[in-house]
Amino acid sequence: MNKLGMVEASTRDGFLIVKPSTRVILKLVNSSVYDENNRRIGRIVDVIGRVDDPRVVVKLESKGLAPSSTVLYYYLASQRKHKRGGRR
Template sequence: MKKLGIIEVIGREGFLVIKPSIGVREDLIGSRVYDSNLRRLGKIVDIIGRVEDPRIIVKLESKDLAATIRDYLVYYEHVRKERSKGR
């Protein structure tokens, strides 16, 4: 598990906006996101903003999680996507 960044916005619609503390790459989309207690919060669904100042969008597993987030530092676990065998 690696440090992802700091939560800037906790949306009522079930999304987080994170200011990354790492270099942002497109292959982060789909990675799982956790809090410091290793509780799974959701997954990365998009990267927005300027290249020099991006933000990461995380869709929460449940909208109810938004009310329980106490720690603003989040971590991620990269999920490798399997290639389809296009035959």
């Protein structure tokens, strides 16, 4: 697991806004998000904000599952490789 960043805000709809500590952000979409106790709390659904100062949107698995810590971690989702070719 790698460090995702710090939680900046939470919404009533069950989303967290996180300021990422990593520079490679677009690869993180659909990755699982964990707290300090290695509990899965949700997944990354979007990247918002300016290019030089982006934010990551995390959808919580349940609205009552607010993280107890402000530091979050992620596990990179496996990228599916498309097979090339087909019937010729």
